Amino acid sequence: MNLPARLLVAMPSATALSMLALYGADMAGFGADAPPSPPPVEEADPVEPDTPEEPEAEDAEPDAEAEAEVEDAEPEAPPPPPEPAPLDFDHDAPGELIAETAHIQVSEGVTDETIIAPDMRFPFLTGPAYANSQLFKPLWSWEFYPSSGTIDGVQYPRPQGWEYSQENYSYPWIDNFCEIRTHDNSRCGAGIGHEGQDIRPGACWHNQVAVAAASGQLRTLSNFSVDLFGDDGMVYRYFHLDRPLLVDLEPGEWVEVEAGDPIGFVSNVNRSGTPIVRDTSIHLHFEIWEGDLNGHDPRAPYSSLVEAYRWLGAEDPANHQPFEDVGDCSYPDGGLTPTRAQVIAALDAAEAAEEDSE
Amino acid sequence: MAKATLGIAVLASLATTAAAVCQVPTRIDPEQLRAAQERLQQVDPTRFQLQDGQLQQVQPDAQQFPDPGGYEARTDNGPWLGWVNFSLDRELGLLPGTRIASRLVGTAGGVRFGFSEDIAPALVACPDGGRQCAGGAPSGGYALRDGDGVLRLDFARPVFAVTVAAAPDWTQSPRAEVFQIEGWSNGDIALQQQVAVSPEYVTGENWVQLTLNGQQAQRQSATTAATGATTSTEFDYVIIRAFNANGAPINAPILIDDLRFADNYGRTPFEALGPRTGGLRDMLTETARLRPNVRDTGDVIRPAGRRDDSLFPVGQRVRMAIDYPAAEQAALRQRTRVGARLGLIARLAGERQSNRMSVPLLVPLAAFNDEDPDAGLADGVALMEREDFYHLILPTELGEAVITGTRLATPSQHGRSRIGQLEIGRGYAGARASFNLYGASYSVRLSCEGSDIDDEPCNDPEALETLLDRLFLFMPPEEDRR
Known part of the structure; x- marks a missing residue:
């Protein structure tokens, strides 16, 4: 078991070390079924470092006075590094949903562009990430589920295809708060709709690490959800994270986390606590709960996520480019795509077998 | 709107039925029960649905109560083992001789009814020897008719939690009353809860609820009148009483609408989360x-x-x-x-x-x-x-x-x-x-x-x-x- 090495770049050093210890030093890929790598970043030609010119020795005798002046002089501070520019990536406007997926009579989501959580850390360890829809993007064939796109008697468009379709793993981002669902959501024009934002990882694989969007207290509330009760008063909810989590979090316990701390792998674990083929894709359903004068409920997170992603990308834009190959999660044998836990178990078994042979 | 009107009418009819039955001195009379059940069969909203403005009879028992005995199994791993609502139609299922489906045996704790001497103990064994009981939709009620008219419910095995809902009849008792439930264990009172109610008690619903939570039985209650030291967190039986505000027996009935019991819950049932505030x-x-x-x-x-x-x-x-x-x-x-x-x-x-x-x-x-x-x-x-x-x-x-x-x-x-x-x-x-x-x-x-x-x-x-x-x-x- 391993993590793409690039994931460690932006990881806090202590966390990276602990994850290295947990998963072993080989974190460059998933072996034979390794996830795709990002396109190689062209390395700049090596540049010879500037060599300061040797001052000419005009006088062999040391100038004590001048030497003292030099000692007393404040060393000139190096110029501050330039502020990183935020990532420029393609994203649709807040509230602009995939056509005809809001509701039969409502075409928009929440068009209020207000950033609810301006100080939020993007909930993925690194890019790329693709906020879009997991329900109205290619996921499975109508041949298998001809009626699954029908909600309240209305059949909504769902393109045929598979989860590993390249269009699922590419920009632009698309808001899907208020996308048609049977859940009540008074913030949506139809009174029902999706309560969060679906975010896919860079590839169709369990390789993306979800991190704490803020400092606070972490708690699991069900098989497929983790709640982060932020010190900022907001509640950040994570769904579909693989089990076990990356944090030692037993049901009924709190764990204190700092913003950016790894929580778990983005997965397709559903309510049963197991990955489900053709039920949901590998993605993070992310919610932000915040109060207003009316109450306390899920708010449209899209603007906050766009802003957080821009600044995450400012650190390392290369990590936000789409992969050339998003992997294959087509479940050719109808089985489950392996989760992190399953891979660990397989590796443990292989290791044990190797020890036995020795 | 038509459906809502129908619902109100049905509720009113049920209330009338319950009140009328409560006035008979001997409560369980087979003939009266049959007559009452026939009437309930016609007005019980669970047995009808409104389609195109017409009442259509449905067969909810086939779905809700697989057995004519009236026991509804819990299939959601909920904490309540069973419940008894004392409604007349269900009481037929509680009478000796009625059996529940064999697959349900053992899934409910069971309860045996006992009454004070001035009430005919017609309902004496529910269940026993494999018969178990519970009820369905809350309607009707059992009447505690006076201060001596205590109702005792023995459980087949000790239970941790009991919750009971009751509704005083203010038309016959305009004064404040005290409604009380005791949980008994090994011959001693383990926990007692009581609440004073009066006609001014208005929440939109004329009923109160009391809950015994055995997991809290060993602690001194700050909100209720606890009596004596507690020795157990489980109850063998409970006793339900009613008094007037001075502690004297009352002559008016209190209807017990619903009672539930549990013996294995690790989680707190909603009904045990505390009294309803209605506020x-x-x-x-x-x-x-x-x-x-x-x-x-x-x-x-x-x-x-x-x-x-x-x-x-x-x-x-x-x-x-x-x-x-x-x-x-x-x-x-x-x-x-x-x-x-x-x-x-x-x-x-x-x-x-x-x-x-x-x-x-x-x-x-x-x-x-x-x-x-x-x-x-x-x-x-x-x-x-x-x-x-x-x-x-x-x-x-x-x-x-x-x-x-x-x-x-x-x-x-x-x-x-x-x-x-x-x-x-x-x-x-x-x-x-x-x-x-x-x-x-x-x-x-x-x-x-x-x-x-x-x-x-x-x-x-x-x-x-x-x-x-x-x-x-x-x-x-x-x-x-x-």
């Missing part, structure tokens, strides 16, 4: 009336505007002003309404003592040890509190419930005002409710664990309302009200 709706109405105060926001803790290089404007975040006097008056009314001797102020031991929470705490009494805020949080209950918000998590039979109260708000630019309205519905992971009370915003939500939550009780707004109706308002100490 949330009233508080919402008042909050709507006080809307100007709610809008009078306090400090701006993050100004609105566009930050450097940000694509979108940052929302203004404010600390909402809380109408403490109005909230305190509402809390007082809650206590008066349910006859609870509860303090108004809760100073809970949070994780950061320096951050003294300023938001009124909305919480069921079961969150505390022995329903006493001063006794600390009950096992399994977690609290995160800061100066401006709190999150309280408690286990329930329908998954963990999260109650959040906050005075931090990022107002929406386009949202319509619904101050004082209860937003309740099905959510992505469970039923949830959102509302504002006196300036503080709250959410109450459940976390489903099942694989398909669409039809699960944890995603049922009506189920969530049973929790909402058990939330008490506690004020922060004076020095923390900012």
Whole structure:
């Protein structure tokens, strides 16, 4: 078991070390079924470092006075590094949903562009990430589920295809708060709709690490959800994270986390606590709960996520480019795509077998 | 509208039936039962549905009660083993000789009825020797007819929790009454709960509920009249009594609508979360009336505007002003309404003592040890509190419930005002409710664990309302009200 090495770049050093210890030093890929790598970043030609010119020795005798002046002089501070520019990536406007997926009579989501959580850390360890829809993007064939796109008697468009379709793993981002669902959501024009934002990882694989969007207290509330009760008063909810989590979090316990701390792998674990083929894709359903004068409920997170992603990308834009190959999660044998836990178990078994042979 | 009218008519008819039966001295008469059942068969709303304006008879028993004995199995791993509602049609199923399906044997704790001598003990063995009992839709009732008319329910095996609902008949007893339930264990009273009710007790529903929670039986109750030392957390039987306000026997009946019992719950059933307050709706109405105060926001803790290089404007975040006097008056009314001797102020031991929470705490009494805020949080209950918000998590039979109260708000630019309205519905992971009370915003939500939550009780707004109706308002100490 391993993590793409690039994931460690932006990881806090202590966390990276602990994850290295947990998963072993080989974190460059998933072996034979390794996830795709990002396109190689062209390395700049090596540049010879500037060599300061040797001052000419005009006088062999040391100038004590001048030497003292030099000692007393404040060393000139190096110029501050330039502020990183935020990532420029393609994203649709807040509230602009995939056509005809809001509701039969409502075409928009929440068009209020207000950033609810301006100080939020993007909930993925690194890019790329693709906020879009997991329900109205290619996921499975109508041949298998001809009626699954029908909600309240209305059949909504769902393109045929598979989860590993390249269009699922590419920009632009698309808001899907208020996308048609049977859940009540008074913030949506139809009174029902999706309560969060679906975010896919860079590839169709369990390789993306979800991190704490803020400092606070972490708690699991069900098989497929983790709640982060932020010190900022907001509640950040994570769904579909693989089990076990990356944090030692037993049901009924709190764990204190700092913003950016790894929580778990983005997965397709559903309510049963197991990955489900053709039920949901590998993605993070992310919610932000915040109060207003009316109450306390899920708010449209899209603007906050766009802003957080821009600044995450400012650190390392290369990590936000789409992969050339998003992997294959087509479940050719109808089985489950392996989760992190399953891979660990397989590796443990292989290791044990190797020890036995020795 | 037609359906609602029908429902009202049906309820009225059922109430009439129950009241009439309660006046007969010998309650269980086979002929009367048959006649009453025939009538109930015609008006029981569960047996009909309205289609195109016409009543159509349906066969709910085939779905709800697989056995004509009237026992409904719990298939959702809920904590209640069974329940008895004393409705007439169901009592036929409780009579000796009626058997439930063999597959249900052993899934219910069972209960045996006993009565005082002046009531004919016609119903004596339910169940015994493999017969078990429970009821269905709440209707009808059993009458405690006087002070000696105690009702005793023996359980086939000890139970941890018993909850019983009763409705006094004020037409015959206009005075205050005391309704009481005792849990007995090894021949001693393990726990006793009682509540004084009067015609002024108005919650929109003329009934009260008492719950014995055996897991709390060894602690001194601050809200109820506990008697003697407790020796066990399980009850072999319970005794239900009714008195007048002076402790003398009463002559008017109290109808027992529903009784449930459990012996294996690890989670707190909603009915055991504490008494119903019936006050949330009233508080919402008042909050709507006080809307100007709610809008009078306090400090701006993050100004609105566009930050450097940000694509979108940052929302203004404010600390909402809380109408403490109005909230305190509402809390007082809650206590008066349910006859609870509860303090108004809760100073809970949070994780950061320096951050003294300023938001009124909305919480069921079961969150505390022995329903006493001063006794600390009950096992399994977690609290995160800061100066401006709190999150309280408690286990329930329908998954963990999260109650959040906050005075931090990022107002929406386009949202319509619904101050004082209860937003309740099905959510992505469970039923949830959102509302504002006196300036503080709250959410109450459940976390489903099942694989398909669409039809699960944890995603049922009506189920969530049973929790909402058990939330008490506690004020922060004076020095923390900012």
